[in-house]
Amino acid sequence: MNNPVIGKNCNIASTSKINENVIIEDNVIIGEFCVIGFNPKNNIKKKLIIKKNSIINSHTNIYLGTEIGENNIIGHNVLIREETILGKNVQIGSFSDLEGYCSIDDFSKLHSCVHVGQHSKIMSYVYIFPYVVLTNDPIPPSDIRQGVIIEPFSIICTRSTVLPGIKIGFSSFIGANSLVNKDVEPEMIGSGNPFRIKGNISNIKIPKTQDNAYPWVGRFNKDYPSDIKDIFENFRKKYLNS
Amino acid sequence: MNNPVIGKNCNIASTSKINENVIIEDNVIIGEFCVIGFNPKNNIKKKLIIKKNSIINSHTNIYLGTEIGENNIIGHNVLIREETILGKNVQIGSFSDLEGYCSIDDFSKLHSCVHVGQHSKIMSYVYIFPYVVLTNDPIPPSDIRQGVIIEPFSIICTRSTVLPGIKIGFSSFIGANSLVNKDVEPEMIGSGNPFRIKGNISNIKIPKTQDNAYPWVGRFNKDYPSDIKDIFENFRKKYLNS
């Protein structure tokens, strides 16, 4: 049993509950009515680490055994279970439910109400919109867990469901309300239920200019590193040659 | 910095957090564990006003810079961001997420888990059912915001998604699980994914009597003004001639 360790210059609401075995680094903000370091059966041995400069908004519950990276923004009413590893500059929208045993890499952003099943692997610079569900059980209910893999720079639009074990390739685009039941190759568009591949991402145009809308790198920079174009090109070489 | 101003005859749970720059009018009820007047980056200059006779239920978070009208009922676990303008007698269901910079006019009702994207414009006497999503970004992620417009007396059934910039016309009916990707004319039925117009609302019958089920005015009066038929007819003249 260890008392929580709290860094310098933190702003932690007095109404929030900070449990044992929690490490909070410098400049972290924690909103009202949060539970930080929940250990439901007292059997999680690992600590919860919240790295520097991160913000946890009100009514959020984070279990022990998890790692919140630097510069994260976690919304209101979020649930994050044990063995969730968030990279740096990750954003998790309000009401999202991260079921644990999953990872979300640097600079990925989840909008509100995203459900991340166990063993999901969301790589970096991914953007996931509201009410997307990442499933994991191919014959529910069962003990089989086949996590979804989402490669970097992919976009999953609102309310899509990704079935167990599916891989969504680098910089691909999944339309709203899709039921993704097959792997998607890099830089492809997929949508619908039944799900169909609709060609290369270059088919989607910016309405006003008719320039290519995707990849989005270069036309949208909010909260990304200044060298994001170079980062994208390096990832592209890696994933398109693999 | 101004202390909150609280009217007469209010019932505010002692566990709730009422921040500075909040104005609460008479007869307002605020449930347990609410955050009223949240100002995440201390850059919202406008006050939060909660007008008389309104009820805010437990675990709800309302940002500064917003206006809650008279006689509103706000559910549990609701999130309402800045620059949300709610008219009078509005109802917002539990777990709903109003992203701000949006308006919901008098007597409109949102059931639980409704997601209202920024720049949505929900006019009066609209009824929106659970898990409806109003989107706003035509090429996500981007800085473009094309809000949805919903004209008076329209019905949007459970789990429908409305794509950016769509206008849903006066007294129209959107079926469950639709992906609305084109404008809907007044008094029309639309449904499905792919989305189809299915004729005039007079095609939907009350199961027992085979009378027309829509418009619903006249057969459903709960919490509406006694002269709702006249109100409806006046709106109808305005919107069908425009």
Next chain:
Amino acid sequence: MNNPVIGKNCNIASTSKINENVIIEDNVIIGEFCVIGFNPKNNIKKKLIIKKNSIINSHTNIYLGTEIGENNIIGHNVLIREETILGKNVQIGSFSDLEGYCSIDDFSKLHSCVHVGQHSKIMSYVYIFPYVVLTNDPIPPSDIRQGVIIEPFSIICTRSTVLPGIKIGFSSFIGANSLVNKDVEPEMIGSGNPFRIKGNISNIKIPKTQDNAYPWVGRFNKDYPSDIKDIFENFRKKYLNS
């Protein structure tokens, strides 16, 4: 007015609000920031009973006039309104919304974000996955309530919507993202929007072995009684001969 009655060996977070007319039996655990026994208009006369060995997780709100059975596990941020009757060993996932006047029988499990409309009747050993919606109003908005009936051992996969008054038969399987608009016979598969019956549940195979995946009894036992096979066979005789 009666003070709450709290049994032996309970663990109730000091931040939670336990109202009058609540009966909590032995060995109950209640997490942080819960509201237990909410009575919004002071017109619910019945008590709230939480039976022995049940767990209520953080940020959950349970109204008066409801019954939580023995050995239940209720998630975080759950809303349970009045006149909800939960049997024994029921599990309710986080962010679920039980609208009241409904029942969920022994050993049924709801995953997170399930919406249970009023007058729904979920029988025993049912499994419902995230974001399923059980509706009840055939001509919304109206005062008509036609609850959904789900017979024992049925599976409803993620994000399916069940329309008002539909009966889902014994041990049937509803695929992800379905819009269930007709009754489903026992032991049948149904899926899609438009919804189609896709044959007997024996058509779904376990990927590795090609054995039948359904009924799931016998291959998945977590938290079920040791004689679940006998229970299943007894239910089967009853429901297939009816």
